[in-house]
Amino acid sequence: MSKPISRFPVPEIAALPEDIRTRILTVQEKSGFVPNVFLVLARRPDEFRAFFAYHDALMGKPGNLTKAEREMIVVATSNANQCQYCVIAHGAILRIRAKNPQIADQVAVNYRKADITPRQRAMLDFAMKVALEAHTVGDTDIAALSDHGFSEEDVWDIAAIAAFFAMSNRLANVSNMRPNDEFYLLGRVEQQA
Template sequence: MLRSSQAVALGRHEYCTQSEGSSRPISRYPIPYKKDLPYDLVELMEEVETKGGFLPNVFKALAHRPAEFRAFFAYYNALMNKETGNLTKADRELVVVVTSASNGCPYCVIAHSALHRIYSKKPTLADEVIINWELAELKQREHSMLEFALAIAKAENITEKHFAKLEEHGFDREDAWDIAMISAFFAMSNRISHFMDLRPNKEFYTLGRLPREKP
């Protein structure tokens, strides 16, 4: 495997190897230079950076494999930006947080707890879930959702009792599918992040906690 310093030594152009304020590389694999990437990847990355004010490191790291980058973000978009069903954006992010906390994934926990703070306007709930979701100040609806998400993440045997409990709190079978797919997708994402040693952007730590600076 080529670490970032080795990639530079071999004359490879890179986008950005380190998170600002840290000596650790973003990923243990080299980050491609922007001009060497396919146009569609650059277009998406620039759109994300313009909208959010920074480019999350997962985009840079997965650009190492363009075909997998496209597949990953296509499925991510289908799951997380879906406009039908009974799950809100905050619900979806909370599922990601509890799944990623269970798997001990720093990148996904930090990035998606930030997104949850933004969507929910609750600055501490994701932190409570990360520490101990069963003691977090959750509504019964959220509790049943996270309980089911963890059953999926931990590959438990799923029975009709799981569905019945969700239905008690207003989730139908299609909502159960959404919860399950998000949890399963991010259980995979957690393992990819571990493998790459993916580091979170410093911007994630304060998102949703401090007022956003105006341009």
């Protein structure tokens, strides 16, 4: 018996506005399935567009943070926010981007013991502070990142990713968003042609 992917109604893909339907079908073609977040958020087209525009601006941009490091931020902070969907989904993306089948589990469970660099640990220390106690962020936190080679723009990116996914985590938890089964094996086992 298939479990629902959300506690809220999920629209049919065919009934969605063309731009949203096209985006979802493009993702499906590329990955072989439709991540449930697309279906759950599609119930409100304007918010879907805004959400994914900001997501893409943060996660796909060039910069000093690698795509894998951006995913590390999502996995660590989503675990702290107890967001099953984001830990599972972005854990899969992290495994793929890092080309490491173990990294996502390590980062999710306890990034301080994960096989990551001191620079990445400092990045995640700051991201966790933003996710859990942003009101305490001060100049010493910024200086600590600077000591690891992070620029002012990098600091903004780390903070923005942690903040954006804090919002995403809350929506996923409130909607009871279910991770796709496909995410569990991505980046762990070699894909069959």
